[in-house]
Amino acid sequence: VTGFVLGIDVGGTTVKAGLVGRDGAITAVRSVSSRLGGPRSFRRALEQLVAEVLAQMPPGAAVAAAGMGCKGRIDTAAARVRSLPGEFRYLEGEPLDRWIAGAVGRPVPVRLDNDARTALAGELRWGAARGRRNVALLTLGSGVGGAAFCDGRMLQGHAGAAGHLGHVTVDVEGPHCSCGNRGCVEAIFSARAIEGDALAAVRRGCESSLHADFAARPDALTCADVFRAAARGDVVARAIVRRAAGALSAAMAGIAHALDPELFLLGGSIAAAPALIGPLRSDFWRRTERLLGRRIPVRRAALGGEAGIAGAGALAWDAAGE
Numbered sequence: 001v002t003g004f005v006l007g008i009d010v011g012g013t014t015v016k017a018g019l020v021g022r023d024g025a026i027t028a029v030r031s032v033s034s035r036l037g038g039p040r041s042f043r044r045a046l047e048q049l050v051a052e053v054l055a056q057m058p059p060g061a062a063v064a065a066a067g068m069g070c071k072g073r074i075d076t077a078a079a080r081v082r083s084l085p086g087e088f089r090y091l092e093g094e095p096l097d098r099w100i101a102g103a104v105g106r107p108v109p110v111r112l113d114n115d116a117r118t119a120l121a122g123e124l125r126w127g128a129a130r131g132r133r134n135v136a137l138l139t140l141g142s143g144v145g146g147a148a149f150c151d152g153r154m155l156q157g158h159a160g161a162a163g164h165l166g167h168v169t170v171d172v173e174g175p176h177c178s179c180g181n182r183g184c185v186e187a188i189f190s191a192r193a194i195e196g197d198a199l200a201a202v203r204r205g206c207e208s209s210l211h212a213d214f215a216a217r218p219d220a221l222t223c224a225d226v227f228r229a230a231a232r233g234d235v236v237a238r239a240i241v242r243r244a245a246g247a248l249s250a251a252m253a254g255i256a257h258a259l260d261p262e263l264f265l266l267g268g269s270i271a272a273a274p275a276l277i278g279p280l281r282s283d284f285w286r287r288t289e290r291l292l293g294r295r296i297p298v299r300r301a302a303l304g305g306e307a308g309i310a311g312a313g314a315l316a317w318d319a320a321g322e
């Protein structure tokens, strides 16, 4: 029997699912808008999505297990979402494992975890972290997610909250963060934070290509525009990026000193921004080389576009015992 697992990625704008083979190959990807409003319509959409994916399975094949990644704090033992700020709050406490097994149509092992840990599970099995035992991962997107694999195990912590590396404090009296703390790296480096800084500069009328391009349509300004302007030499954009990247490398230094990883992985949409990783790496090494006695490699995560499905598939293969 050809074996597959089901990988489900609950993202900010879409819920995606696909079949994931033993080699990490992803097929039959289907998606649905994540604006579903409540648990009932979420469950219906999930069942529909899974049915569409399973319909693509070759004859005689079977799904051995299922995995799901989503934001927030997850009770991995019970496969429940403990806390999930934002539009998916309604999933807190819901029996997602039963919904998924119900959608598959028979009792399969189901594993659920935070999306950053899921991404790291994928990198460990098929990506840039294969064979490693100590890896830290940051996912750089609209927020900053994190996961830590320490001494061969995914770090969970007392209440399952370990690895929220986006909430490492880098500025004691810095901007307020959605988590309740101040000066978290997420409040300074994330796409939302960078866009906010750039918009403020546009509104102040700073001399910048950003002002020329976006003063009339500030809502269209994205983090990618800020990085592009910085790469072109725009002074204002460069200052914004430099400050944000400084916060990121400071956070990475704190994490490295705490966890002593053999590898630092950067995933998410901003990790590919032009001219980010080079200067980031040098600054990170300057901050850590002396105490740690080496330069910890900093690499981009390898499992690009469908990393969420791949990671959920890796969890599922773990659950299937393979």
Ligand SMILES: [Zn+2]
Pocket (backbone or CB within 6 Å): 166, 167, 177, 178, 179, 180, 181, 184, 186, 187
């Ligand atoms: Zn925070």
